[in-house]
Amino acid sequence: MKTSQFALMSIFVLFVGLESAEAQSKAKIIGVWFNTDKTAQIEIMENDDQLIGKLIWIKHVDGDTETFTDVVNSDASLRDRPLMGLTILEGLQYKDGIWSDGKIYDPKSGISYNCELQLKKKDILEIKGFLGESWVSRTVEWNRVKK
Numbered sequence: 001m002k003t004s005q006f007a008l009m010s011i012f013v014l015f016v017g018l019e020s021a022e023a024q025s026k027a028k029i030i031g032v033w034f035n036t037d038k039t040a041q042i043e044i045m046e047n048d049d050q051l052i053g054k055l056i057w058i059k060h061v062d063g064d065t066e067t068f069t070d071v072v073n074s075d076a077s078l079r080d081r082p083l084m085g086l087t088i089l090e091g092l093q094y095k096d097g098i099w100s101d102g103k104i105y106d107p108k109s110g111i112s113y114n115c116e117l118q119l120k121k122k123d124i125l126e127i128k129g130f131l132g133e134s135w136v137s138r139t140v141e142w143n144r145v146k147k
Contacts, residue, residue, distance in 0.1 A: 050092055051099055055083055072107070089103070089117075099116065102116070124142075
């Protein structure tokens with residue numbers, strides 16, 4: 001009887017520990033990040049049990065960023081939507097130290113890619129984007145915006 005109680009308690013502690021690890025990982029990735037060339041900032045936030053990322057700042061020379069639209073989108077019906085506030089990361093779920101099964105939208109090309117995110121250092125986020133199979137991919141790094 002004591003052996004089965006110990007086994008049940010061990011299983012409970014294991015699941016609580018796994019949930020805690022996911023919550024800690026989620027907390028570490030949530031925040032504002034510069035894209036690779038520092039021309040945009042993306043805010044990564046929690047949405048239900050997934051992570052999403054919204055475009056919150058665009059570096060510009062001319063024009064009002066509020067009027068920038070998604071002119072290169074492959075779907076012509078979406079070309080009038082504003083870029084500011086656009087969700088460009090979605091569907092990311094945590095598994096084995098990686099946020100995966102998500103999509104990332106590239107407003108420069110108008111193409112959406114499958115993606116995985118992994119925190120490499122406290123302030124460096126690795127984003128792997130791919131079409132189809134993950135072995136044909138491109139990996140970039142984003143840097144956390146310092147407050």
